[in-house]
Amino acid sequence: MFAVQYHRYGGSEVLRVEEAVEPHAGPGQVRIAVRATGVTPADWYLRSGMLRSVATVGFPHIPGMDAAGIVDEVGEGVTGTAVGDAVFGLVPFADLGGGAAQYAVLEAWAPKPRSWSFEEAGGAAGNIDTATRVLEALAAAEGMTLLIEGAAGGVGTMTAQLARARGLTVIGTASEGNHGFLQQLGVIPVTYGAGLADRLAPLAPHGVDVVLDAAGKGSLAELVAIAGGPHRVVTIADFDADRHGVRYSRSEAGQSPGWAGLPRAADLADQGRLTVPLHAVFPLEEAAAAHDMSATGHARGKIVISVP
Template sequence: MKAVRFHQCGGQEVLAIEDIAKPAPGPGQVRIAVKAAGVNPIDWKLRAGYMHAMMPIAMPAGSGFDAAGIVDAVGEGVSGVAVGDAVFGKGIDTMAEYAVLQEWAAKPQGLSFEEAAGYPVAVETATRIIAEVGVKPGETLLVSGAAGGVGSAVIQLAKAAGIRTIGTASAAKHDYLRSLGATPTTYGPGLADRVAALAPQGVQAALDIAGSGVIPELVAITGDASKVLSISDLSAPQHGAKTSFEPMDAALASKALAGAASLFTAGAFTLPVEQTFPLNRIAAAHELSAQGHVTGRLVITMN
């Protein structure tokens, strides 16, 4: 099969398409013929060597954690899914013609493979960090860097749970945030004053998605460092805030994916695809992701 690989860390030029053997599903896993695979910031960060202290990788390495496709092999102990089923889920090295998934859910009718491929990491991350930051129904959550995949998922999952969100993004993306259910505001100087005007009763928790150096300001806005969490800024603990990088248990993650699928069917969840790329343009997808201004998701499609 064809798969994205790199033999050393570096810029996007180290990425190559190589022919390798198909992976075999282990116990509790399924293998899919990949129709589409989502691009996440962690993909280019791993390729560039930024995450090795936290997530060491062996060379040669593959790329990708999100995928959607058709089940073509089922591992030992797996039930509730069969060869031929359309699923989306999370695995390792999903930028390939075939990939093994550890967690998955059935793809709903009406959800394209391209859209579904953008769900897994965003949904799992959003579900996890909403729980870890401890925000409750009826409270207000500030989301810094809200227009990307994870931020978009946070807004919609929070809304479904009865949590109000205020999201930061450039002015051009404010209508998008409103369409998801958030109250938008711009980032940058004066954020605390803008948030105070939008939430006179205060903000009970804050999430840093973009990692743009805002942790001290988020701590000041919430008044409680323990109610601030970042998925991008490793310095957050220096300010008393939390970080979150450890994925959920596979069974819980699969449940979260199924929940997002149900919300999609009910018309209450969407992660729009900003741009798709063929597999042989993976370098361009990494480059666009690294620029940090994506609205929704970037997706690789298989020919």
């Protein structure tokens, strides 16, 4: 099969479209003919070697932690899914084969919502898993106010929508150019940066209950003060979390508590209550450009790679 692979750590120049070993569905898995795969910061963190002390990869490695496509193999023990079904889901974290390929194995999945294109579905599962995991860790419940630092990105937009579906009020930091975009998602926008607490005061007169840091811009000390304690803050982007007593949440090998969010998100999408804003869609041969765009940290929504 064809796939994007890299054989060593490095910049985006190490990515190549080439022949790769074809994966097959194991017990409890399905294999899909991939139509699209998402790009996340974790993809280029891994590719660069930034995470090698905590999450090494085997070479050659195919990037892409989520994907959407058509099921063409069903593993032992799988029920409710058949060859020919359109699905979206998560690629096994520990395996060599990711979503940027002709075929990929999924370890968690849900039916593709009718209202989503394959590109939208291909970039959804990783962010749904992360958002669900974070909301559970924060015990986010109806009536609470959630502040998202970095709300306009892929994780921020998904967390905001899933939080609103739970009955939370969501305030999100972003540049002024993204305020209108956030308002369309039902998010109360606020400009990020120093003095955030003062700008929040009129927006959340009763205070902020819980905080997600999806930006990793060194603002944890201020976010902890705003929330009233480190136990009310979760980051997915600041490796300095321990110094502030804040939980750092990341995907692990094996079953994730966020997997249950996939079918729930699919239901919300079919109700017209969940969208996947796309920042850009790149063809497979431009995977390096997709990684470079993600690394700028300025994507509004999700970056996706389409697979022919």
